[in-house]
Amino acid sequence: MARSPTTADAFAAIAEPRRREILGILAGGIGEAAERDVTWIVEELGWPQPQVSKHLGVLRKVGLVSVVRKGRRRMYSLNGEELRPVYEWVKAYERYWDHQLKRIKDRAEQMERESSLKERSSHSGRT
Amino acid sequence: MARSPTTADAFAAIAEPRRREILGILAGGIGEAAERDVTWIVEELGWPQPQVSKHLGVLRKVGLVSVVRKGRRRMYSLNGEELRPVYEWVKAYERYWDHQLKRIKDRAEQMERESSLKERSSHSGRT
DNA sequence: TTGACATATTCCCGTATCGGCATATATTAA
DNA sequence: TTAATATATGCCGATACGGGAATATGTCAA
Numbered sequence: 325m326a327r328s329p330t331t332a333d334a335f336a337a338i339a340e341p342r343r344r345e346i347l348g349i350l351a352g353g354i355g356e357a358a359e360r361d362v363t364w365i366v367e368e369l370g371w372p373q374p375q376v377s378k379h380l381g382v383l384r385k386v387g388l389v390s391v392v393r394k395g396r397r398r399m400y401s402l403n404g405e406e407l408r409p410v411y412e413w414v415k416a417y418e419r420y421w422d423h424q425l426k427r428i429k430d431r432a433e434q435m436e437r438e439s440s441l442k443e444r445s446s447h448s449g450r451t
Numbered sequence: 452m453a454r455s456p457t458t459a460d461a462f463a464a465i466a467e468p469r470r471r472e473i474l475g476i477l478a479g480g481i482g483e484a485a486e487r488d489v490t491w492i493v494e495e496l497g498w499p500q501p502q503v504s505k506h507l508g509v510l511r512k513v514g515l516v517s518v519v520r521k522g523r524r525r526m527y528s529l530n531g532e533e534l535r536p537v538y539e540w541v542k543a544y545e546r547y548w549d550h551q552l553k554r555i556k557d558r559a560e561q562m563e564r565e566s567s568l569k570e571r572s573s574h575s576g577r578t
Numbered sequence: 579t580t581g582a583c584a585t586a587t588t589c590c591c592g593t594a595t596c597g598g599c600a601t602a603t604a605t606t607a608a
Numbered sequence: 609t610t611a612a613t614a615t616a617t618g619c620c621g622a623t624a625c626g627g628g629a630a631t632a633t634g635t636c637a638a
Contacts, residue, residue: 326623327454327595328467339466340455340626344540351544362585375627377586396584396635404547411545413471414538417478420531421538453593454625467596489615502597504616523605523614 331385334410338388343379345369347388350402361397458512461537465515470506472496474515477529486519486526 330336338344349368352358362380366373380400383389387406391398457463465471476495479485489507493500507527510516514533518525 325596326621327457327625329624330454330626335468335471336466339463341462342626344462347544363583372628373585374587374629378626381586393635398585402544402547404544407541407544408548410537411541411548414534414541417474417529417531417534418538420529421535453591453627454595456594457596469596490613499598500615501599501617505596508616520605525615 330382334386334388334406335413337382337386338407338410340379340382342371342375343383346376346379346383347402350389350400351404359392359399359401361394361399363397365400457509461513461515461533462540464509464513465534465537467506467509469498469502470510473503473506473510474529477516477527478531486528488521488524488526490524492527 328336330340338347346365346369349365350358350360360368362373362376365380366376369376380389380391384391388403389400390403391400393399455463457467465474473492473496476492477485477487487495489500489503492507493503496503507516507518511518515530516527517530518527520526
């Protein structure tokens, strides 16, 4: 066995910065359900066309983008829902930076510290 | 060049499922700022110790966990804030599954469609 | 048909992975 | 010191990546 293939899941696919870039430009501005052909993407990013096609291939396999043929073009569009598992996973760690939640956590720790003190009887020391 | 190293950033580090598992058990329950030694992690997961140590090494390099030596033990703890960039990035795609926001997006698209119609003056046709 | 355009695929190379196993290093105990 | 415990590191093999360049495939136009 080796590293899990980039096509294993969304986590693996978005590990590559360039793939995130592609998703980014496909997402575009607000409400832009942009359908873009490969040439547009190539020009937008300025990368060699095969490279773009290959990255699109990975994103396709994972379902992060969908394609539809339109004449000799292939129109790619973002399939954002496929990022949801990533979102849900990382969201579980929100409390580590969200101040609102952090305060709750800190208080919980404080309470735990106090009960520990009780168990050890005295040992009142600060710092 | 090859694939970006797993130690490049949080994105690369969490691409590996086992690394996510480790983070998961280090996160533990509510308010648990658990400091766990390697042996505990090994027993918890049931993986070979070197494997655990190596994954911890990657997580360490990326800053997702911190270590502190305690006797002959090394106490690992989660450094959740390091996941924030991932959260922020993926959060930008929230609108693709969040129904609340989706409605807003749909309305925006509707408005755009309407203004496009105005620009093209007549050209009322379909297809 | 021939040719131009759009996109995907193939081959090559260098690299870094992950897992397994063995072993080195560090720390405490006897 | 020697032994035992805790953890990290080194080496191996297999894999597959990502970039580059060339080329194949597919589609429309003349």
